[in-house]
Amino acid sequence: MTAYSTIxxxxxxxxxxxxxGGSLAGAVALxxxxxxxxxxxxxxxxxxxxxxxxxxxxxxxxxxHLASGIAILADNxxxxxxxxxxTTAVVLKTALTAAAVVVSAxxxxxxxxxxxxxxxxxxxxxxxxxxxxxxxRMGRLQWGTPATTAxxxxxxxxxxxxxxxxxxxxxxxxxxxxxx
Numbered sequence: 001m002t003a004y005s006t007i008x009x010x011x012x013x014x015x016x017x018x019x020x021g022g023s024l025a026g027a028v029a030l031x032x033x034x035x036x037x038x039x040x041x042x043x044x045x046x047x048x049x050x051x052x053x054x055x056x057x058x059x060x061x062x063x064x065h066l067a068s069g070i071a072i073l074a075d076n077x078x079x080x081x082x083x084x085x086x087t088t089a090v091v092l093k094t095a096l097t098a099a100a101v102v103v104s105a106x107x108x109x110x111x112x113x114x115x116x117x118x119x120x121x122x123x124x125x126x127x128x129x130x131x132x133x134x135x136x137r138m139g140r141l142q143w144g145t146p147a148t149t150a151x152x153x154x155x156x157x158x159x160x161x162x163x164x165x166x167x168x169x170x171x172x173x174x175x176x177x178x179x180x
């Protein structure tokens with residue numbers, strides 16, 4: 001394995017960890033903490049500020065994750081094409097990556113819409129209904145990114161296991177042959 005390959009793989013794993021960890025922290029900590037605000041506007045402002053600060057980091061992580069994934073795929077193209085379990089895992093990983101990108105983008109878009117709707121909700125009943133609908137959607141979407149990116153981490157572990165040698169730390173000890 002070359003230093004380039006190690007850097008690309010490390011980038012791929014670290015960016016997925018950032019994508020997963022940031023979205024999980026948002027679902028577990030940031031969004032619930034924002035609910036402690038005094039009114040809907042303040043709660044939206046708190047959540048928006050946190051996500052606005054994290055957004056560029058998450059965007060960079062997603063971009064680097066996709067770029068490093070393409071580099072890994074190019075580097076392993078013969079194995080991907082010639083080894084059926086690897087092909088299956090890569091197809092699944094590609095689909096799951098696409099789902100993670102879509103869910104992340106939809107959460108970002110819906111969060112921005114929710115902030116706007118909450119600002120208008122005091123005076124506009126339509127905006128109030130829209131805010132209620134978006135709040136329910138965000139309740140589901142906030143878990144979609146950590147779920148899909150966790151799946152990517154599992155698939156990365158699976159693909160890594162396919163490349164290692166036969167004698168791993170967790171493998172059962174080989175049978176000792178007795179001499180007759």
